[in-house]
Amino acid sequence: MRIVVAPDKFKNALDARSVGDALADGIRSVEADADISVVPMADGGEGTLDAAIAAGFAVSRVTVTGPLGAPVDAEFAQHATTAVIELARASGLSLVAPGHRDALGASSRGTGELIAAALAHGATSIILAVGGSASSDGGAGMLAALGARLLDAQGEPLPDGGGALRDLERIELDTLDPRLADTRFVLASDVDHVLLGPQGAASVFAPQKGASVAHVAQLELGLTRFARILRAELERRAPRDRVKDFAQHAGAGAAGGVGFAALAVLRALQRPGVDVVCELTRLRAHLAGADLVITGEGSLDAQSLGGKTPVGVLHAAATLGIPTVAVCGQSSLEESEWRAAGFSACYATIDRAPDRATSIRNARVYLTEIGAEIAAAVAARRD
Numbered sequence: 532m533r534i535v536v537a538p539d540k541f542k543n544a545l546d547a548r549s550v551g552d553a554l555a556d557g558i559r560s561v562e563a564d565a566d567i568s569v570v571p572m573a574d575g576g577e578g579t580l581d582a583a584i585a586a587g588f589a590v591s592r593v594t595v596t597g598p599l600g601a602p603v604d605a606e607f608a609q610h611a612t613t614a615v616i617e618l619a620r621a622s623g624l625s626l627v628a629p630g631h632r633d634a635l636g637a638s639s640r641g642t643g644e645l646i647a648a649a650l651a652h653g654a655t656s657i658i659l660a661v662g663g664s665a666s667s668d669g670g671a672g673m674l675a676a677l678g679a680r681l682l683d684a685q686g687e688p689l690p691d692g693g694g695a696l697r698d699l700e701r702i703e704l705d706t707l708d709p710r711l712a713d714t715r716f717v718l719a720s721d722v723d724h725v726l727l728g729p730q731g732a733a734s735v736f737a738p739q740k741g742a743s744v745a746h747v748a749q750l751e752l753g754l755t756r757f758a759r760i761l762r763a764e765l766e767r768r769a770p771r772d773r774v775k776d777f778a779q780h781a782g783a784g785a786a787g788g789v790g791f792a793a794l795a796v797l798r799a800l801q802r803p804g805v806d807v808v809c810e811l812t813r814l815r816a817h818l819a820g821a822d823l824v825i826t827g828e829g830s831l832d833a834q835s836l837g838g839k840t841p842v843g844v845l846h847a848a849a850t851l852g853i854p855t856v857a858v859c860g861q862s863s864l865e866e867s868e869w870r871a872a873g874f875s876a877c878y879a880t881i882d883r884a885p886d887r888a889t890s891i892r893n894a895r896v897y898l899t900e901i902g903a904e905i906a907a908a909v910a911a912r913r914d
């Protein structure tokens with residue numbers, strides 16, 4: 532029996548590798564000879580770097596400016612001239628203790644510093660995996676770290692953080708790192724949100740970064756100003772008809788608007804994150820000859836069906852006619868929904884636990900049980 536286990540992380544419980552290993556342990560407890568490939572996956576947000584490293588990319592460590600200004604040790608991954616930068620490693624919300632969240636002050640500067648480090652290592656193709664950020668600065672910090680000048684009415688550099696953007700008067704892009712002109716960027720984002728408005732970066736995501744209602748309003752104002760001034764600067768540099776309204780582009784609102792800066796200034800090509808990760812991990816090669824695929828993520832819901840990891844893996848397996856089983860911490864989908872999506876079965880750890888906290892705490896144990904149950908079901912069908 533050949534089984535490919537290609538899960539995303541179970542947020543707050545286990546990383547993707549641990550989820551896969553727990554399922555594999557369970558399968559082997561029933562089918563000792565099973566040929567199992569564990570392929571840690573991600574949807575373009577957090578976990579993308581781990582997926583690249585698991586796929587053989589080399590790791591480089593750099594000290595960069597953390598989301599609130601203190602230095603953090605971050606990593607990027609590189610293979611030949613392709614680098615994977617995961618924003619969350621430099622500018623992630625997980626780097627900030629819950630009591631210290633500062634939605635106005637947090638910056639994406641460290642992500643720009645990571646990009647600069649990758650350029651110094653010879654990268655000419657950069658996959659920018661964004662999501663899980665502490666910042667809502669529209670990518671202003673990232674651009675500043677790459678040489679852009681963001682100035683206030685007195686011609687002084689703006690302080691870091693989305694809260695300061697309301698004082699932005701001018702952006703100069705002529706000072707950008709010249710290597711960027713010869714670098715191809717792919718934007719792999721965890722969400723498709725636009726930059727502004729009720730579905731934008733400030734309204735939807737800033738509250739989880741510690742923003743009050745008043746902060747959200749201030750951030751929205753600043754991001755609106757930033758988008759307008761940046762667009763004017765881009766129009767100054769290029770014929771007006773070639774400058775798109777990147778603020779409205781899907782993914783522009785990812786990571787507090789870093790998606791916007793990546794699209795507008797780094798000329799990034801936006802791709803569904805899970806497709807990028809499928810390529811990084813060479814998932815299709817792993818799937819060759821498989822009898823079954825197991826995928827999943829912490830919470831399986833309508834958003835998952837919109838193109839998150841489980842569905843990306845499901846589609847890759849379906850093209851080869853391989854059945855796919857979903858495993859999750861909890862699911863809000865009806866059986867008819869996950870079946871209609873194409874999964875042949877769906878298992879949730881919460882179904883084995885008295886409550887959510889226990890489900891998270893004992894995720895490894897439950898996943899091992901689920902792995903055993905899946906293997907037993909396959910064996911029963913075969914015998």
Ligand SMILES: O=C(O)[C@H](O)CO
Nearest residue numbers: 662663664785786787
């Ligand atoms: O970082 C964020 O703002 C969210 O994860 C959406 O990208």
